């Protein structure tokens with residue numbers, strides 16, 4: 001199945017493939033023809049002492065010319081096969097990458113990043129091996145074997161038939177090897193995946209690791225995984241060493257014994273031509289050589305098949321990001337948001353939101369508060385349609401969320417998270433994200449609106465300053481300001497600020513607060529905040545507790561109610577005062 005699917009990737013290249021195959025075929029025929037020629041020469045010229053210098057020279061010239069031609073054809077076909085292989089891998093990587101982008105966040109929740117990276121890089125690389133080395137070699141050697149068999153039949157059909165005993169034995173050898181090595185390779189690839197995952201997590205969390213002096217523990221974990229991978233590799237090598245070379249050598253001896261027996265039997269009963277004998281031994285040697293080559297490619301083949309299985313699993317993944325329902329071109333132009341009895345559970349099945357209902361009028365600001373894990377961010381994730389509600393309905397402008405295109409949702413709902421992600425590139429491209437409809441002036445306007453413009457202008461290259469490594473040279477507050485500017489450049493209708501001011505110092509926060517008043521103008525705004533000061537002036541505050549809205553109202557009404565919100569407010573004020 002997997003092999004067939006891999007072969008299907010060759011289809012678009014069938015013309016080049018056919019041409020390369022013809023070149024390979026001709027070269028192989030020449031290679032096979034040469035010993036036949038020598039055999040003919042021995043029996044018709046050498047032994048009968050038919051020695052004419054002109055004919056000898058002609059024979060040498062033809063022989064040499066054929067050798068050169070075959071080398072040239074082999075070179076040409078190799079280049080073509082390589083090109084096909086590289087193109088296939090290029091296509092496969094693009095397919096995997098775009099598939100990854102279509103997958104739902106629920107899939108990413110379950111799958112470690114390291115394992116995805118292994119599939120996109122290591123596994124496709126291993127499949128490349130299959131096309132470059134294994135398939136080309138399999139094809140070439142198979143032609144060679146068929147050609148040699150034809151040669152053997154021309155020389156002596158009886159002997160040729162005897163040598164056929166080799167093939168069922170050889171098939172059994174390959175089948176046994178595949179059975180033994182497959183689970184080893186599967187475990188090996190999954191260990192490699194774990195290694196990459198561990199490495200990825202370690203590199204990402206380096207500062208935490210150093211702060212908590214976790215180096216030794218993580219070193220031990222890594223050493224353990226590496227050791228397991230090493231042992232599996234050795235196990236694979238042992239299987240190769242035991243089953244491949246010695247087994248083929250054994251087969252060779254077996255065939256030799258059969259041939260010698262046959263040779264002895266023929267010697268008794270009939271006359272043997274020396275030329276035929278030379279040709280036969282030469283050709284049988286030539287059958288063995290490609291068989292050996294096929295065998296040495298087996299481990300690579302097996303590894304590639306296991307890798308292909310993993311890549312295809314990813315390509316066949318059906319856990320896609322939610323798609324648009326129908327193809328209406330409805331737009332978000334007011335910012336009316338309604339949740340109707342929305343309940344939601346992540347893939348572990350635990351209810352995180354329980355019958356949440358609220359309605360936010362266009363232009364209103366709503367504050368979401370509640371203890372850690374109460375479900376505030378989950379509300380936002382559902383609003384952005386990263387996940388689908390388990391039950392209930394979310395409406396935008398009075399229409400089901402699912403009927404809006406992804407493009408509309410991503411451009412009209414602006415999100416600023418606590419940890420802003422910056423990309424490699426200039427400040428300008430980090431704000432405008434190379435969006436064709438965003439002009440330079442809009443980028444500057446957005447930066448000015450969120451008070452980021454002064455610090456950007458202080459950078460050595462201003463808006464053209466290149467940001468590297470996720471912006472490690474900028475402070476958290478500066479990164480956050482860029483994230484604000486990026487969101488505002490798109491002029492969203494709905495704004496979502498998820499703990500967006502958590503990293504900002506009080507002075508910058510003051511600036512941000514002023515900016516936020518401007519940002520909130522004419523747009524519906526959701527603010528998730530632990531610091532209640534950020535949402536004091538919100539039109540509506542929703543207080544969440546274990547996935548349920550337990551209180552709602554303005555700051556004033558909630559304080560007067562004397563419930564959870566009032567307690568939180570008192571505590572925060574107490575901390576400030578104390």
Ligand SMILES: Nc1ncnc2c1ncn2[C@@H]1O[C@H](COP(=O)(O)OP(=O)(O)OP(=O)(O)O)[C@@H](O)[C@H]1O
Nearest residue numbers: 109346347352370371372373374375376377378379
């Ligand atoms: N991707 C996920 N997969 C499974 N469970 C999740 C996922 N994200 C969040 N949760 C769980 O859902 C619950 C609500 O999480 P959520 O992030 O919405 O809370 P929150 O109120 O925003 O918390 P915080 O104030 O700490 O950010 C938590 O119990 C959390 O463990």
